[in-house]
Amino acid sequence: MPLETILNVVTGGLLTGLVYGLMALGLSVIYGVVRIVNFAHGEIMAVAMYAAVVGFAMGGVDPLWMIVPVAVVFFGLGYALQRGLINPFIHRPEHSQFMLLLAVALIMVNGLLVAFGPDARNVQVDYSLDSYEIGPLLVDKVRVICAAVALATCALLFAVFRYTAFGKAIRACADNLLGAQVVGLDVRHLYALTFGLGTACVGIAGCLLVLLADVTPSSGPAFTLLAFIIVIIGGLGSMPGALAGGVLIGVSESVAGLLITPSAKSMLSFALLIAVLAFRPQGLFGRAAR
Amino acid sequence: MVTISRRQFNRAGAATLGAGVAASVAPTVLRAQNRTLKVGVLLPRSGTQAFIGQSCQMGADIAPALVKQMLGVDIELMNADTETNVDVARSRAEKLINDGAQVLVGPFDSGAAIAIAQVAEQRRIPFVVNIAAAPQITEQGFRYTFRNFPTSVDLVRNGLSLMRDLFLATGTAPRSAVFMHVNDTFGQANRRAVDAILPRLDFLPFKVVDTISYDPAARDLSVEVAKAKATNADFIMLVSRLNDAILLVRELVKQRWSPQGIVSPGSPGMYEAQFYRALGKYSEFCVSNVPWYDPNAALSKRVDAAFVKQFPKERLMFHALNVGFTFEAMLVAADAFKRAGSTDGAQLAEAIRKTDIAERMMIGGPIRFDAKGQNVQIASACVQNRNGAPAVVLPKSAAQMAPVFPMPDWRARG
Numbered sequence: 287m288p289l290e291t292i293l294n295v296v297t298g299g300l301l302t303g304l305v306y307g308l309m310a311l312g313l314s315v316i317y318g319v320v321r322i323v324n325f326a327h328g329e330i331m332a333v334a335m336y337a338a339v340v341g342f343a344m345g346g347v348d349p350l351w352m353i354v355p356v357a358v359v360f361f362g363l364g365y366a367l368q369r370g371l372i373n374p375f376i377h378r379p380e381h382s383q384f385m386l387l388l389a390v391a392l393i394m395v396n397g398l399l400v401a402f403g404p405d406a407r408n409v410q411v412d413y414s415l416d417s418y419e420i421g422p423l424l425v426d427k428v429r430v431i432c433a434a435v436a437l438a439t440c441a442l443l444f445a446v447f448r449y450t451a452f453g454k455a456i457r458a459c460a461d462n463l464l465g466a467q468v469v470g471l472d473v474r475h476l477y478a479l480t481f482g483l484g485t486a487c488v489g490i491a492g493c494l495l496v497l498l499a500d501v502t503p504s505s506g507p508a509f510t511l512l513a514f515i516i517v518i519i520g521g522l523g524s525m526p527g528a529l530a531g532g533v534l535i536g537v538s539e540s541v542a543g544l545l546i547t548p549s550a551k552s553m554l555s556f557a558l559l560i561a562v563l564a565f566r567p568q569g570l571f572g573r574a575a576r
Numbered sequence: 577m578v579t580i581s582r583r584q585f586n587r588a589g590a591a592t593l594g595a596g597v598a599a600s601v602a603p604t605v606l607r608a609q610n611r612t613l614k615v616g617v618l619l620p621r622s623g624t625q626a627f628i629g630q631s632c633q634m635g636a637d638i639a640p641a642l643v644k645q646m647l648g649v650d651i652e653l654m655n656a657d658t659e660t661n662v663d664v665a666r667s668r669a670e671k672l673i674n675d676g677a678q679v680l681v682g683p684f685d686s687g688a689a690i691a692i693a694q695v696a697e698q699r700r701i702p703f704v705v706n707i708a709a710a711p712q713i714t715e716q717g718f719r720y721t722f723r724n725f726p727t728s729v730d731l732v733r734n735g736l737s738l739m740r741d742l743f744l745a746t747g748t749a750p751r752s753a754v755f756m757h758v759n760d761t762f763g764q765a766n767r768r769a770v771d772a773i774l775p776r777l778d779f780l781p782f783k784v785v786d787t788i789s790y791d792p793a794a795r796d797l798s799v800e801v802a803k804a805k806a807t808n809a810d811f812i813m814l815v816s817r818l819n820d821a822i823l824l825v826r827e828l829v830k831q832r833w834s835p836q837g838i839v840s841p842g843s844p845g846m847y848e849a850q851f852y853r854a855l856g857k858y859s860e861f862c863v864s865n866v867p868w869y870d871p872n873a874a875l876s877k878r879v880d881a882a883f884v885k886q887f888p889k890e891r892l893m894f895h896a897l898n899v900g901f902t903f904e905a906m907l908v909a910a911d912a913f914k915r916a917g918s919t920d921g922a923q924l925a926e927a928i929r930k931t932d933i934a935e936r937m938m939i940g941g942p943i944r945f946d947a948k949g950q951n952v953q954i955a956s957a958c959v960q961n962r963n964g965a966p967a968v969v970l971p972k973s974a975a976q977m978a979p980v981f982p983m984p985d986w987r988a989r990g
Contacts, residue, residue: 287806288806291802291803291805291806294802294831295798295799295802298798298799298802299799302796399622403622404621404622404623404626404657404659405622405626405627406624406626406819408854410854414826415826415829415830415858416830417830417831417832419832424830424831424832426798426830498795498796499795499796500795500819502623504623539799540798540799543799543800543803544799544802544803547788547789548788548789548790548791548794548799548800548803549759549789549790549791551799552791
């Protein structure tokens with residue numbers, strides 16, 4: 287196998303993995319703070335992808351320009367969802383939370399089916415088929431742009447959590463809930479804000495992914511599963527872990543497809559998942575339970 | 577106290593027995609007099625094969641009116657979506673039969689066809705396959721399954737013969753091919769056929785340098801195309817569905833690999849309306865060696881007229897294979913119903929077995945089924961995408977224009 291082919295495939299996997307990482311980041315942030323596993327995560331992303339498709343079909347708006355409005359709307363949607371529906375379930379058993387979010391996911395899938403029908407939709411912008419030639423590398427332009435936007439979004443999110451008072455308050459809730467309540471933080475509001483941030487992240491990921499892949503109403507569950515694999519490998523609740531997990535899955539799937547067989551792509555993801563669960567259950571970047 | 581004499585008892589008994597016999601016979605009489613055939617149509621109208629399923633559905637939708645004109649019998653459609661899922665296909669077939677379907681038609685998928693054939697056999701309801709090529713569909717001794725579509729072996733044999741004709745007609749001799757195929761029942765059946773037939777054909781100038789299979793629901797084919805590109809093969813021999821064929825061409829353009837051609841030995845995808853819509857100029861010059869319709873046949877003209885009337889925004893040529901074979905399957909069922917004069921499953925199956933329809937839309941001999949329920953008289957044509965539409969380029973007798981091979985580079989297409 288020529289080295290340049292391997293380099294091209296690894297680069298493609300790396301760039302796709304960064305977008306996967308952004309998608310999984312939303313799930314990880316929500317779990318890290320609110321301690322709720324969002325089982326409707328992939329479905330929310332499918333809704334964002336359809337929003338980008340509609341924007342392009344109705345007004346010719348490039349999904350990259352849709353990122354800001356989608357992020358704002360999805361932040362509000364996440365906030366409202368948490369305050370109105372999920373908050374009452376925070377102290378309930380995990381199976382109740384699971385059923386609630388599964389119901390939300392089913393409603394979204396079927397709502398999309400009613401609104402858009404079963405056909406696959408995609409967005410073909412002018413630069414969809416362009417690529418950059420860098421030495422022996424031939425890099426897909428769309429992937430480069432998507433990966434850059436995903437990295438920028440992650441950096442922004444890290445900065446918000448590290449440097450803003452609001453981010454520090456959210457981290458305080460995650461680190462010591464009782465302490466946060468004692469010092470008078472509005473935990474319910476902060477939980478909703480966190481859910482909003484996580485949902486905005488997945489909304490942005492949806493606008494990027496629609497440039498890379500078709501979307502159907504049934505795409506959601508597959509994305510949820512992929513996000514779970516990534517955050518479990520990276521470490522549930524760990525932000526760097528989500529990004530690293532995305533890259534790891536993106537690259538390993540590509541390399542497995544190239545060196546073994548394309549049908550082995552998903553197989554390797556699940557093999558990695560099993561290996562992590564067996565030898566490092568807290569994930570690569572997660573903290574071990576004390 | 578009321579007393580009943582022996583004579584009164586016998587009379588009442590005889591009357592009850594007579595009424596019972598009459599009641600049990602009545603449904604049979606009613607069934608025999610039934611003027612409408614309920615046809616359960618199973619197609620993948622959602623999922624990864626949705627576009628093709630919906631294309632086939634048009635062939636079913638035009639059938640009731642056209643069949644009434646042609647044969648004078650009424651058919652009632654009972655539509656079901658298989659969701660591109662074998663298990664769903666099986667359960668929908670069960671439900672259609674429970675709801676009163678008297679014959680099943682469909683399902684544009686080999687895996688689904690095998691599942692439905694098992695249900696049809698158990699319930700003794702005839703099943704006419706419109707499109708599905710896996711040989712095992714008619715190799716398992718099913719008595720209620722009939723297929724008016726070639727097996728993978730015939731499909732590939734015809735397709736490879738047409739490749740030779742294509743190379744002869746264009747004066748080319750590519751030395752190597754990379755074989756890419758979708759990894760489902762249909763794709764596997766085609767792969768087995770290629771593996772079995774190709775080594776024995778000494779008239780073909782090329783060797784297969786690598787075989788690459790891929791997931792039918794793949795979101796991205798970048799790795800597969802990179803792997804194919806690394807072989808540096810002269811052309812791609814492709815067995816695809818629709819969505820994956822679109823993904824593949826997009827990826828070829830992105831990776832700037834212009835092989836001499838993309839030639840299918842007998843699979844859907846590259847002649848479908850959506851392929852042209854999605855790819856525009858990049859859809860041009862792809863070649864599909866597939867069973868095709870004869871646009872000059874009298875039945876094709878009737879079907880075209882009915883099609884345009886019912887779907888004014890569509891053109892038959894973009895749906896020809898799907899509409900043609902689905903309509904012919906409906907015709908087979910209706911013709912058998914007319915001859916059998918019954919909706920009884922066994923009688924209908926027996927009538928289908930004796931089918932002999934000379935006037936048809938698709939290229940090939942009359943529709944007749946052998947002992948296995950297979951029509952073995954279906955030919956293929958070499959169809960090339962030209963000027964945004966499929967055009968027959970071989971055999972010469974039916975050619976609308978001369979073939980082009982090698983195809984122009986992606987970047988030389990304006």
